[in-house]
Amino acid sequence: EDQVTQSPEALRLQEGESSSLNCSYTVSGLRGLFWYRQDPGKGPEFLFTLYSAGEEKEKERLKATLTKKESFLHITAPKPEDSATYLCAARGYSSASKIIFGSGTRLSIRP
Amino acid sequence: DVKVTQSSRYLVKRTGEKVFLECVQDMDHENMFWYRQDPGLGLRLIYFSYDVKMKEKGDIPEGYSVSREKKERFSLILESASTNQTSMYLCASNKGLATQETQYFGPGTRLLVL
Numbered sequence: 001e002d003q004v005t006q007s008p009e010a011l012r013l014q015e016g017e018s019s020s021l022n023c024s025y026t027v028s029g030l031r032g033l034f035w036y037r038q039d040p041g042k043g044p045e046f047l048f049t050l051y052s053a054g055e056e057k058e059k060e061r062l063k064a065t066l067t068k069k070e071s072f073l074h075i076t077a078p079k080p081e082d083s084a085t086y087l088c089a090a091r092g093y094s095s096a097s098k099i100i101f102g103s104g105t106r107l108s109i110r111p
Numbered sequence: 112d113v114k115v116t117q118s119s120r121y122l123v124k125r126t127g128e129k130v131f132l133e134c135v136q137d138m139d140h141e142n143m144f145w146y147r148q149d150p151g152l153g154l155r156l157i158y159f160s161y162d163v164k165m166k167e168k169g170d171i172p173e174g175y176s177v178s179r180e181k182k183e184r185f186s187l188i189l190e191s192a193s194t195n196q197t198s199m200y201l202c203a204s205n206k207g208l209a210t211q212e213t214q215y216f217g218p219g220t221r222l223l224v225l
Contacts, residue, residue: 034213043115043201043216044154087154098169099214101154 002027004090006102013078013109021073021105027092033071034099035064036087044087047073078109114138115217117202122222130189132220134202142205143185144214145169145177147198154201160185192224 003026013019025033032051036044048057050066057064061082063074073086085104092100118133136143144159146169156169158177166177174196178186185204189196199221203214 032213036216041219041221043203043219046213046215049213089154098156098159103151103153 002090002092002098002100004088004100004102006086006088006105008105009103010106011108013075013107015079015109015111016077018074018076018078020075021086021088021107023071023073023088023090023102024069025071025088025090025100026069027090027100029093031091031093032099033066034089034091035071035073036089038085038087038104040085047086075107078107080109080111083107083109115202115204115215117200117217117220119220120218122220124189124192124222124224126193126224128189128192128224130192130222130224132187132189132200132202132222134185134187134204134217135183136185136202136204136215137183138204138206138215139182140204140206140215141182143179144203144205145175145185145187146201146203147171148201148219149198157187192222194224196222197224198222 005024007022035047038044048064053068055066061076065072085106087104088102089099115136145157146154160166160179176188201219202217205214
């Protein structure tokens, strides 16, 4: 069964303190690994799509990386405005049109 | 610019009422999706549609139905609302399966069933 697990559930950092969020996935034949940002009371906002192990993508203070079993969202020198829930999702060949979402990591950055 | 809109941000309904949630996308996307999001459970797929008048059940279709009469519009219907359908409902769309996979989401509708 396809599965996506994110850790930690919640992470509190001081402004400027770099860290990483983890997304472990089990899908048969990865067709895409997605990262989204979600602010309270709003819909998820697309960040990155990764397709193959070794791929990396960057946007401002965020960098997403992909291995055969995991993806990491690295956040460098975060600011309070980076506080949000970050969602990971994966699609495999066997899941037709479905994208499987993790439960998210709630990130809080203290000034 | 990518845009998915939902008809209401907040709704309050009574048990047994018929509820319509509307979603419109202006990106000419083939696929449209309805999810619900609950604390600790993440996003769960209710229904999706890959073409006009076509629909497929997701993981939790019970108590819901959908309608897609036009390519840009996808409606979620709660035939007889129940309190356990209180949730955040999210609509999403993306291009055909063979090309871009990224789903773009609307702002969400927070539904409270009393």
